[in-house]
Amino acid sequence: MRDSHEPPRPTDAELEILTVLWSRGASTVRDVHEAICQRKPTQYTTVLKFMQIMAEKGLVRRDEKQRAHIYEASRPQAFTQRQLAGDLLQRAFGGSAKSMVMGALSVRKASREELAEIRKLLDEYEKGSR
Amino acid sequence: MTILQTWIHTPLAKALGWTLFHFLWEGAAIAALLLIALCLCRPAASRVRYALACLALLAMPVAFGITLAVSLPPAAPHFAVHPNVAPTEVWIAASAGPSVPPRSTLADRLAWAGPFWMAGVLGILLYRIANWMAAQRLRRVGTVTASECWRLRLESLVREAGIARSVALLESCLAEVPMVIGSLRPAILVPLGMLAGLPAEQVEAILLHELAHIRRADYLVNLMQIAIEGLLFYHPALWWVSGVVRAEREHCCNDWAAARLGNAHRYASALATLEESPWRAPRTAMAANGSNLLRRIRRLLAKPDARDLAVPVLPSMLLVISVGVALAAWSPDRPLRKIAKPDPAAAPVQLAQAPAAQRPRLVAQVQQMAPAPLQESGSTSSNDSMGWPYQRWLNEDVVYIITPEERSAFRKLLTDAEREQFIQQFWQRRDPTPATSQNEFKDEHYRRIAYANERFSSSDGRTPGWRTGRGRFYITYGPPDELDDHTNGDPNPYQIWQYRYIDGFGANVQLRFTIDPTGGSHLDQIVSPSPVATFEATANSGKARRSSVQIYPGGNVTFSIREDFSAGPFDSIGNIRTAQGTEVANFMDTGSQSDSLNRRSTFALAPGSYVFSMRLKDRSTGQIHNEEYPFEVK
DSSP states (O other): OOOSSOOOOOOHHHHHHHHHHHHHOSEEHHHHHHHHHTTSOOOHHHHHHHHHHHHHHTSEEEEOSSSSOEEEESSOHHHHHHHHHTSHHIIIIITGGGGTOBOSSOSSOOOHHHHHHHHHHHHHHHHHHO | OHHHHHHTTSHHHHHHHHHHHHHHHHHHHHHHHHHHHHHHSOTTOHHHHHHHHHHHHHHHHHHHHHHHHHHSGGGGGGGGGOSSHHHHHHHHHHHTOTTOHHHHHHHHHHHTHHHHHHHHHHHHHHHHHHHHHHHHHHHHTTEEEOOHHHHHHHHHHHHHHTOOSOOEEEEESSOSSOEEEOSSSOEEEEETTHHHHSOHHHHHHHHHHHHHHHHTTHHHHHHHHHHHHHHTTTOHHHHHHHHHHHHHHHHHHHHHHHHHHTOHHHHHHHHHHHHHSGGGOOSSOBOTTOOOHHHHHHHHTTOOOHHHHHTTHHHHHHHHHHHHHHHHHHSTTSOOOOSOOOOGGGOSOOOOOBOOOOOOOOOOOOEEOSSOGGGGGGGOGGGTTOOHHHHHIIIIITTTTSOHHHHHHHHHOOSHHHHHHHHHHHHHHHOSOTTSSOOHHHHHHHHHHHHHHHHHOOTTSSSOGGGSHHHHHHHHHOSOSEEEEEOSSOSSOEEEEEEEEETTTEEEEEEEEEEOTTSOEEEEEEEESOOSEEEEEEEEESEEEEEEEEEOTTSEEEEEEEEOGGGOOEEEEEEEEETTSOEEEEEEEOOOGGGGGGGEEEEEOOSEEEEEEEEEEETTTOOEEEEEEEEEEO
16 A cells, blocks of 8 residues: 655645645645645646646645545655755755744754753742742 | 965055954954943843944944055045054054064065955855855745634734734744744744644744844844854954844843733743744754753843853953954064964854754643644654554544543554554454454444534535534534424524533533534534533623633533624633643634634543633733633542
């Protein structure tokens, strides 16, 4: 039942469709088209064509039991993320993009000891304020 | 090479060399002034500290420019205008006398610094352009617009923050942390699944932090900062000042967000939970002690930090070294060896190769109430190896009947073989006649799902029957013992379902389902039994808006919101925590009328003590109403 070879690394356009499928769960082409149109106007047939190609490549699975075909990402997000991490462009610049963006957390993650201390601090504060 | 040799004999090359050299002490002096100013103002005054640091950062290229302008040949009569009085005049007097041989040797050597500096600036510029393109790509690739519920929520937050631009909210499968990209058309990127997976209040706290960045135009300031860093990259003092700007900027945003949220502790908890969340899984090697989160949280909770005092030691030493090098080089007897000492600690990006430490998973298992359990798929990145049929089994087939313990056990399984075995045992445990090959429970369960999908699905195909209110009760408790149908001709069609007994609710349960025009349905009211306890939070602004929690005899709890829509938009955020503070359920309602399905949720609580807290906010007046009720489930 399961295909023996892994699906190829998705292109940028394919990744967009996959992201919709990961976030919304199994969806019809119409659902995906609607979600993508929120970002940029796209032809329904373009999305349909892409998703048919993706089904052939094994990037998505098609459930044909119902009248409206339902598509689902064939691999979880983490799998594709690992795949993309191997992408040269991502490797070279993906991490460095962070100097350009702003965010609540720093790029470097807190260590386990630090996290434990943070939790302790929060607990103490809560006790103190009660 | 010949071009270079002719170039370094031009006056410009000499002037540049001198400027680069003199900036060593100029930069050090500016940083020293900043250090003194920072010591004089309170650590809490982040906005003042940020302004001071920005001023110092801006003063550096200005000082560099003035020095270059003054050093250029026809500047001779204007020496007195130079703002840096004493040392500059000494130098001008000295360099104006070309008859002193050692100094001219130094000037010749300094002229060589120019090309190296330019090569460095060019290299950094190219690297930064690549960075910028990567950031733009991050915004474009692998992103999806967030759900309407959250976009509306963000919109109201944007309005409250007084931001005139519209802010896009995108979920990204490549982002590991929430971030802001762009200045004119700013977008907030959050890791895919974070919105559904974190408690609503914590998501809001994070969004507030990102909005603070947008409000303060930090993205643009950061671009300028990066440009200055590129220009004067060789000076450690610059990197220190730049670091101060970055740290104080985050403090400013934290202070603002915590003030908006009204509770520093909750805000700090949100940051901590996000840091522990599975989206933070490092893909590459990480620095062992690289995060500044501990210090930031300590500051938010206003605890004195011993390390704050220790911080200036390193930059002070660097300043002393810089000044020392500059003075030593300037002294006429000694030839210049080193231009500047690179500072490893202040390097822009440093990746220490540390083994990926095992992180404890501290995130509380959050029982998602409002959206149907299908959406949990986003928050289950821990089970990334779980195949699609198993996800579906967990989140659709048995979603209403699997216990929380079974669910977490299933998630921990690693191979498909284990999962198959688990599923087999799952049904076996429920088989009323284990001796026979027939499993009546399983057969009945799948029959109910099929029935619900056939009879209760909405006609527009959006909501499958199993996800509707009636479907949920049908699958969980079977067909009602009595059914009172008011769907024919009634302008507000509804059905009353009566069960003789439901575990968790008690005897003679009557449920009222409202039937939507599309055929979908939701639980509108539990007519009986009466709850043993009801807590209500009411916000008044002429009209009433109430959020309530009802506890039923068997430990079932419902959460509901009643409002008069003409009362205007309200935001309700509520949660139930155990006495130990662990969140077991949360609820959010942004007051849009489209999500009426989410207005009532039912779930079971284990016996114990709990606290229900509710925050109602009138979006038109900004008035906030907080309520907390402790209660017991027996």
